[in-house]
Amino acid sequence: MITKQAIVDRLLNGRGAAGGETGEAFAPANIALCKYWGKRDETLNLPVTSSLSLSLGTLGSHCHLRRCDGPDRILLNDEPLPPAHPFVVRASAFLDLFRDPSGAGYAVAATNTIPTAAGFASSASGFASLVLALDQLHGWALTRREASILARLGSGSACRSLWQGLVEWHAGSAPDGMDSYAEPIASDWEALRIGLLVLEGGPKPISSRVAMRRTVATSSTYATWPATVAADMTTCKAAIAAKDFDRLGQAAESNALAMHATMMTAQPPVLYWKPASVAAMHQVWQARHEGIPLYFTMDAGPNLKLIFLASDEKAVCIHFPSLHVCIPHPA
């Protein structure tokens, strides 16, 4: 079994002469249009399939980093977290991979501009911003591809949070995961919009990590998932190249439903949907029936993310007044 430490040591070997006192970075959250659901390697967060995402512009995570004496000190949204907090345990285990020989701690100030742990992928932007801040602090001068690989070791989908706009995560096939990284999809499709519809906040009843594992291990429909994603990836990339919005939206919505179908056929079933989720799904279909090109996607939580074009924003917001609209390609 290849460990995370082995990957980190190989990537960072001989680097880090030009570090500084602090590191600071922002990374956007991202929402997958073709989902990452299932790992082929649990240690290195290597996925079963490729995936494709849209970044959320100014919504994401800021990370400020410096060295400190003693154990890690972690502030989340200006609140100091106790050492036993799951977020601290996870972040410290990740930071262990990069510590100086002295073993000194890191003082991390993480600020999320997106609700934490409600299926809005704050762990993706969190680990991506942390890797970028570590790079600055240690002076590794990582390429974006290397940063993507390191971010993946923290949280799979974090590897997609290093760019704005449309991003593809290549599943790769190498056992060490060196070919499993994200990169931006060249596109000047500036009219794309994604809106967050917050229906219920708060933490998830079951983490996506656990739900994903259970789905792969027990779902009666998971066998169809890899081929579904492969087909949806092809469709989405062709739709992006042609700026064919309906084709993109339809493939994204269909991919999300297929992911949730694999969850509800797990044993025991996983259903992140709440009554309000289903109400919003029907409302999206109703809006589409009325002629608005509007599609949804959903992740491991009850909330919907709506996909539409800038020209339809006004019409969409009449249907969904509380929508938080993001520009995935900020100027």
Add this chain to the structure above:
Amino acid sequence: MITKQAIVDRLLNGRGAAGGETGEAFAPANIALCKYWGKRDETLNLPVTSSLSLSLGTLGSHCHLRRCDGPDRILLNDEPLPPAHPFVVRASAFLDLFRDPSGAGYAVAATNTIPTAAGFASSASGFASLVLALDQLHGWALTRREASILARLGSGSACRSLWQGLVEWHAGSAPDGMDSYAEPIASDWEALRIGLLVLEGGPKPISSRVAMRRTVATSSTYATWPATVAADMTTCKAAIAAKDFDRLGQAAESNALAMHATMMTAQPPVLYWKPASVAAMHQVWQARHEGIPLYFTMDAGPNLKLIFLASDEKAVCIHFPSLHVCIPHPA
């Protein structure tokens, strides 16, 4: 292609000397614990998989039948239906298979004791009671197996509505469907209960016939369905033999979710669930979490059917005060 008429002519050849003036029969509705979802022959209603159901006792359809001059006259719940009504069109097309050479009509008075067309399978009990009433009117002296085959020609799941209690529909493999009929599962499990939770009435947005066809033709997960049903059938039959309620309930609930998963991965997706459906699902899981052995199943509609044991009826009805409880094995 084998026609319905060919099957009817073969079955009824030389029969019918001892008919009467009227025919009258009752057939119970039935709810599948392992679902029928997908046809291998659209004309003869031959299913892709076997299925297993629980009948609803006194909930079902009464049919009173006599010959009349001119076109068919159909009363549904004491209301005369116009000749263009979809129900009349469908019933008359079925009656065409059995008409006397004179071509005279039938006067049919159908009474449903169960809400029509809200996913409560009134077409199953309707066609089963119609076949039994036709048998009496024409004096064919059908065996139950023959009646099951004829009822299937009207509506697939009608072949299961000729018995109370637990019923298995054998998928069969013959092109003429003569091995595709239902029969009761021998069981003295009198404590089984099924409750109807009516969340929304009214007709379905899409008929199960159309939804089934779309699923088979386009669903990305349908390929897994036959093996899922086969496994669930084996589990259910073993659970029935052992009177292992949790095993039966878990397999039934899982089978229903798998069926709905195949629908939501159709193109375009089919989602019969409403907000209240999902609220009720979570409520069932909550009740189970509290220790009540309670499971649900769902068909092509927004309503839930709850499965439990007589000893838990009181506890179940505290959670679901509006539940209509049926005894599948009436004394």
